[in-house]
Amino acid sequence: MSTILDYLGSDHRVCDNLFAASEEAVSKRNWEGASKLFGQFHHAMERHFAMEEQVLFPSFEAKTGNSLGPTRIMRAEHEQMRLLMQEMESAVSSHDGSIFLGMSETLNMLMQQHNLKEENMLYPMSDRALATERETLLRDMDTIDK
Amino acid sequence: MNSQPGLSFEQAPPFHQPLRFFLTAPLFLLVAGVLLAMESGGLNSRWSAGALALTHALTLGFLAMVMLGALMQILPxxxxxxxxxxRTVAMVSHAALTLGTTFLMTGFLRSSPVALGSGIVLLLTGFMVFIAAATISLMRVAGSDTVRGMRHALASLALTVLLGGLLALIRAGWENPPMIEGASTAHAGFGLLGWILLLVAGxxxxxxxxxQITPPYPLLLRRWLTGVLFVLLLLRALVPLHAAPAVFVIDACLAAGMLMFAFVTLRLQxxxxxxxxxxxxxxxxxxxxSLIACVAVWLPAQCWPAWAKSDARPLLLGVLFLYGFAASVVTGMLYKIVPFLAWFxxxxxxxxxxxxxxxxxxxxxxxKMRLQFRVHLAALLLLVAAVAWPNVLHIHAGIAVALSSLLLLSNMFAALRLYLKHGGRMS
Structure with missing residues (x-):
């Protein structure tokens, strides 16, 4: 059986790969490819956020009785990432490579340090705290719109 | 959740805490450049007052300064x-490191026991405060590969500082004990290969x-490298220096570890x-x-006694390790950390x-970053050449180091200016 760390951790890698591909397309000024790849990346990120915000975080908060701790900070960082992705989306539409790449560099730092916190701490904590309902949680996350 | 140790998820410290370390560090690099340009003594012998002052400007004033500031940011x-x-730890360790390094350098250059003594007291205080706080912080968490690397690095730092204190006391006129050569070798070993290399690896x-979104480091390397290198450094410090075969085997293993880390990193990138x-x-x-070049400089000394005894060999190793390896990696980190924190x-x-x-x-x-990088590269090449021709090239190398540090400082101030212009607060 997969763990939360394996499941959501490998989803981080999926997002990373789409991120790198869309950045590469922009750097080559391949706007058509960039638009498609960024769209896929954006969708994958929103889906990942939804799996966490709608399934994992509420269960974690209910189990640990803490909605002001790690999950609050993770939600706040999701919002910061959403804002950057909005700007990147409009940079793709207006074919502004330099704004896109400045935003993507910023997003990469934010996203990667966020992933580290999740993979080093939050996911292992969740695997421990939610061991009994893990299978149901993984199933629920899997049903979120692909 | 706060009752669970190591899981506090607290937000990053306020910007001014790491920033004060990052903005002070290039100033010591600038001082090092100016000192080098003013006189060639620093590149004539590793034991000269000039060389000791330069080395510590680089190791304490620049490298440790950035590394402590970065650790505060990275630990959470x-x-x-x-x-x-x-807050207190940042204030005390930053002030003690800044003043302590200044006194220590003055002590070396002026042969002043008072300055050396004050330097030691300040540096011991600053480092011990930081090490104690970091140890408490790292004791509360489960040991990941990075956490293990940091623990080994901090233990090495503690040993480096204690041995450094002892050596400085001897220089200040304290009685010369029989183990002096062993103590200075261990001081350099723990400082360079322990504190710097193990922290960089972790x-x-x-x-x-x-x-850059690369594959992860191989599991075996992550799990074992820093621990094995740390044990090798301990052994190296305990084995008598005249036990040549044992020393050679340990050194060869340390060199192999360095090569492995460098080649794996290059392959991943x-x-x-x-x-x-x-x-x-x-x-x-x-x-x-540069790390690979260090091994290439060290290796021939094993079968070529003239090179082993040459004054140039330790200086070249110092330039390649401290400026080529450590200062490069640390500057590269600053260019990610400072702009990100300003934005964040x-x-x-x-x-x-x-x-x-x-x-x-x-x-x-x-x-602007690219320009500074080019000047840094030129400074590195000039430093390497200046080891061979110190009397001719020390001025060029010194000016290049100073220029590179000024550009680094100006680049970081550019980020700070924009941060303040957009209404960023310091506390």
Missing amino acids: VVAGSTLPAS VAYQVVPMF SQRRRKLPDITLDYWRTGMT HLQAQHQAKAGTIPNMKQMITER
Whole structure:
């Protein structure tokens, strides 16, 4: 059986790969490819956020009785990432490579340090705290719109 | 959740805490450059007052300064644990490190026991405060590969500082004990290969895959490298220096560890998913190449006694390790950390929409970083050449080091200016 760390951790890698591909397309000024790849990346990120915000975080908060701790900070960082992705989306539409790449560099730092916190701490904590309902949680996350 | 140790997830410390370390560090590099340009003594013998002052400007004033500031920032991310009383720890360790390094350098240059003594007291205080806080912070968390690397690095730092204190007391006129040569070798070993290399390795496990999106470091290497190197350093300090075969075997193993780390890092970076030009990548590649060059300089000494006894060999190793490897890697890190923190704090303080505040590449432009990188490379090459011809080239090398540090400082101030211009607060 997969763990939360394996499941959501490998989803981080999926997002990373789409991120790198869309950045590469922009750097080559391949706007058509960039638009498609960024769209896929954006969708994958929103889906990942939804799996966490709608399934994992509420269960974690209910189990640990803490909605002001790690999950609050993770939600706040999701919002910061959403804002950057909005700007990147409009940079793709207006074919502004330099704004896109400045935003993507910023997003990469934010996203990667966020992933580290999740993979080093939050996911292992969740695997421990939610061991009994893990299978149901993984199933629920899997049903979120692909 | 706060009752669970090591899982506090507290937000990063306020911007001014790491920033004061980052803005002070290039000043010591500047001083080192000016000293070198003024006289060639620093490159004539590793034991000269000038060489000792230069080395410590680099190791304490620049490298340790940035590394302590960066650790404060990185600990919450990689270990989920902030420093206890981080505000006080930042203030005390920064002030003690700045003043202590200045006194120590003065003590070397002026042969002043009072300055040396004050330097030691300040440095011991500053480092012990920091090490104690970091130890508490790292004791609270489960041991990941990076956390283990940091623990080994901090233990090495503690040993380096204690041995350094002892050596400085001897220089200040204290009785000369019989173990002096062993103590100075161990001081350099723990300082360079322990504190610097093990910390860089521990941090690299996280940041190399993160900055360029590369595959992770191999599991075996992550699990064993820093621990094995640390044990080798302990053995190296305990084995008598005249036991040549044992010393050679230990040194060869240390060199193999360095090579392994450098080659694996270069290979991972060549497999990166993000293919864009990146200054930090260039800095890390320079650093890893210099690390490999260190081994290439060390190796011939084993079968060529004239090279082993030459004054140039330890100086060349020092230049390659401290300026080529450590200063390059640390500068590369600054170019990621400072623009990101400026953006991050600005965004968090104002809940600003992304387009209304400068992004990372606007905080410090690529062009300015690239220029500084080129000057740093020129300084490195001039330093290497100046080891061979110190009397001719010390001025050029010194000016290049000073210029590179000024450009680094000006680049960081550019980010700070934009941060303040957009209403960023310091506390």
